[in-house]
Amino acid sequence: MHRISKWFNNMKIRTKLFLSLVLVVIVPVLIVGLFLTAQFREKVLDEAVAQSLNNVDRIKQRTSQLLAVPIDVANTLYDDQLRRIANTSFANSVDVFRAYRDYTGIKSAKNLHKEIRSIRFYMDNPTLLNNWEFMKPNTSTQAAYWYKEAQDSPMALWYYFDEETNPGDKYLNLVRRIDFLEYRTSGILVISLNRSELTSILMNEPYDTMIIDENNHIVASTCSADEGLALSDVNVGMTLDGFKDGTYDTRVDGKQSKVVVESITPDLSRNGLRIVSVIGIEGIVKDANRIGMLGLMIMLFSFIVAILLISFVSKLLSNRMLQLSREMNKVASGNLNVALQLDGNDEVGQLARQFNGMMHSIRDLMEEVRESNEQQNLLKIKQKEIKLRMMASQINPHFLFNALESIRMKAHMNKQTEIAQTVKLLGTLMRKNLEIGGSSIKLDDEIEIVRCYLEIQRFRFGDRLAFELDIDPRSLHVRVPPLIVQPLVENAVVHGLESKEEGGCVVIRTTMSKDRKTLIIEISDNGEGMTEERLEQLMESLDDMEDREGYRIGMRNVHQRLKLTYGELYALSLESTPDEGTQIRMTLPAGREEW
Secondary structure (H helix, E strand, C coil): HHHHHHHHHHHCCCHHHHHHHHHHHHHHHHHHHHHHHHHHHHHHHHHHHHHHHHHHHHHHHHHHHHHHHHHHHHHHHCHHHHHHHHHHCCHHHHHHCCCCCCHHHHHHHHCCCCCEEEEEEEECCCCCCCCEEEEEHHHHHHHHHHHHHHCCCCEEEEEEEEECEEEEEEEEEEEEEEECCCEEEEEEEEEEEHHHHHHHHHHHHHEEEEEEECCEEEEECHHHHCCCCHHHCCCCCCCCCCCCEEEEEEEEEEEEEEEEEECCCCCCCCCCCCEEEEEEEEHHCHHHHHHHHHHHHHHHHHHHHHHHHHHHHHHHHHHHHHHHHHHHHHHHHHCCCCCCCCCCCCCHHHHHHHHHHHHHHHHHHHHHHHHHHHHHHHHHHHHHHHHHHHHHHCCCHHHHHHHHHEEEEEEEHCCCCCHHHHHHHHHHEEEEEHHHCCCCCHHHHHHHHHHHHHHHHHHHHHEEEEEEEECCEEEEEECCCCCCCCHHHHHHHHHHCCCCCCCEEEEEHHHHHHHHEEEEEEEEEECCCCCCCHHHHHHHHHCCCCCCCCCCCHHHHHHHHHHHHHHHHHHEEEEEEEEEEEEEEEEEEEEEEEC
């Protein structure tokens, strides 16, 4: 951020204004415009796909209704009369003609249903005659893929192939095997649909739509020239082998398009048809693109107007700022008697007036500084005198230690061994307290301070006080904050044992965990203890930053220092029973040890 600010401050005002225009106006407006255009395009395209899906669903319903007709007809034709004609060995042609004349099932079905163009029944019966309704399959028919497929499946099949009665014309056909179980024979029924019926379903479709069979042959299409072609022969740009129903992105005639695929599988049929609708994206989003281009032209015009306006404003600002700069250069050269004349109440005009006021104040301050220098010189002389007096009044700590040592030697020479030892301990205690200067000391030094303090107190209390130091040798080199044990021991002596007439004892115990990562310090006494209410008040006061009369300030000081030093790794517990004593337990992280 510092580099960016420095780079921006080095620009001229005109450049800053242009950059601000681009970053604050042009870029956001351009991003919003592109985003809205893209959203509009996407919305239009989604609506087109939704419309296409609705159209495909409508086509699917109408096609399913159309395909149900030949299925019903096939079920109707399967009767006893057809069974007798197909399986009778006729003696002569006359008997065949009579049987054909008496059979009206196929003619009635064709007359009843305009959707059906022709019905043919193929039967391998040598006595039958071909009359375009009953036919004996020839070699080419038996080799046709649809004939073989029908012989292998009892279900209805849908294929698009040439009609034998009118070679060259292809129609959608229902092909179904008819089984005569009592004769152990079968025939192939072929029902052709009128092409116009399929084509009428696709009339008035807004998008290119096709109906294809499973071999990707176009059965019907909104473009009549595509009927009868394979899907690969038209410019769809994809085949549907392996594609499931859904919407796909592809290219048609080199243009980006969306293709909607929907399958139709009639009842009792092994295969079916598929509906393919091609949506040209370019034509759909043409209006969105036109609106986006119009918005871009408007933004370009606004940008040009903004540039002209910024150029005019920046020129006015630059001229006034240059005048201010020239006057400031005069000040820099030492001329303090300058006055800037700039009209206007804008920021530059205010800056000019503030500049004039500043120069007036500088001239006044220069005079005040000259007068105050003399006073400063007098003050410095007086401060040196005060400093010398303060240094002379300081007491040298070594004088105090030497005096204590002289007292100790005098008592020792007078055979006052106990007094001499006590004075020695007092000197040691004072020396160690004065030597504490760092943020941590070894626990060994802290215990030594505690021992000196207890020895001095034992001299004071005599047999009323005893103490025990149970120190884990592994803990002696652990570094801890200074004076965290002595204040607690002092509390135990002063508050716990001072009123006890005899048998008072203080125990200090340290323990290291097995992994040497945790140090436990315990201070216990057998003094007067505390009530549960008093104990709760003491625990609540430990985190109070204000000193309160009647509460143990030393313990609160130790607790707050340890909490600031170790945070959540530090723990304190306090147990006390009236007339039995108090136990304090501190848990500290051992940290690094110095061996």
